[in-house]
Amino acid sequence: MSFGSVLATTAVPVTVGPYHYVPTEWICILFVVLYSISTVLHLGQALKYRLWWMIPTATFAGILEILGWSARLWSSRSPKLLTPYEMQIVGTIIAPTPLVAANFIILGRIIGQVGPQFSRLTPRLYTIVFCCFDIVCLIVQAVGGASAAHAANTKTSASMGANIMLGGIAAQLFAIVLYVALASETLLRLRYDMPFRYVEQPRMLEKGQRAVSKKLRLMIYGMAFCTLCIFIRSVYRTIELANGWNGPVISTERYFDWLDGGMVTLAIYTLNFFHPGIFVKKDNPMAYDSQQSIDEASSA
Template sequence: MSFQCTEISPSCPIEATVYGYYPNLGANSFFAVYFGVAGLSQSILGIYFRTWTFLTALGIGTFMEMTGYIGRILMHANPWSTAAFRLQIFCLILAPTFIAAGIYLTLKHIIIHVGPQYSRLNPRLFTWTFIGCDAGSIVLQAVGGGVVNSAGSDVARMDAGNDIIIAGISFQVATMAICGILAVDFIVAAWKSEPSREKNHNIESFMSVNKYSRAMWWIFGAEILAYTTVLIRCIYR
């Protein structure tokens, strides 16, 4: 019977764990609280405004992030904890996919509000196309996670599971990249065709136009920030 490490000891040093270090308690606690508050806020706002699809995507995504960071907090207490490792890797791998779904939903409504005629893809197809691809990515990552979790000490099986997970993440990155290209194309087309660009030469006048209100610019900024950070995280993973 092979020996398995269950806690830090002279024969099971921290250097031999998956990460080779104690996950940072402060940083992981911060993100656990941050995503917990974000998930709670999203739940309240989603119920109040009855944005059920958006609530589902962001609610699952944020609470999975919170749970994943709780798993890392548990790994700080015991880096050899198999349960904590599985919890954090499963949640932190899948969570961005649900957040990306929220980004696609927001983009669809931005396009509908600003002008569907500027988009090369029907805005109503954004959710079907990209969330459908997200679903495929989730399936691949979930299958890979299942293989990893069932691998035990079988290194070859664990590597195969990791390869499946990477394939799922790569598919998600490609999906987000295509979505980003379409979004940039839409923004450029809408900007160039806006009549007020010829009449007003200062940004204050341009932003005062109804469909480009200050509130919309905040939404644009939040959408770009969310897209960029999720894409960077997916590439990093």
């Protein structure tokens, strides 16, 4: 056997297939297992605590990630096939969007408990405005992903699909920044007892007392960490798509594994451990029960 034939059988070209690399099989298996465990947990928790909105949000996000990483696992064995590549584009691009919607809803529930007078938006408006915006981002990213899935056919369609997805992710990034800004303002107003508006309550908190219990504080910390992970992932995907389909970012597997797969895994498991069914009141969560808040604050 000649030296050339030995080299040909041992070396794997880095530009093999549409990824420009061959996805590592064990990493794909790891993420499929991790997302499967989290998704089953989210479904069970949603049923246990009767939080049905967690099914089309966190649970659905897990299902999309399972599909996306299963497609990458398929690609690790058949790197030149376009079908699994197309599936992973759509799956991994849109999967975190329902997870973001879960955070929007949870924030509305928290504001409903600590006092809507400290927030610029009412709890119901948080759910309506941000979730509607999230749905628009989801549709835009799905359309862009479907268009980009035909990247092998024409360069024009690939570029157009990438630009559409980039617009959807950038819009989602803007929504996250606005959400963080409004949430931060609400918490600061609550901390320093500076209501944004007057809301008539049957019994108000005494000066110096807080409506935030230990459980609710843990839920807020969990949401903050979850949002940070999704924000890092969104920044990465924005840079990735801005560099084009042949850029150095999209062509480097470890960036995707850590900054997409890793960040979304941390985010989805955070909502497993800091689940609203455990840390947010289950009894009429959109109502603000001042006396119960006083009792919790006193016991804390």
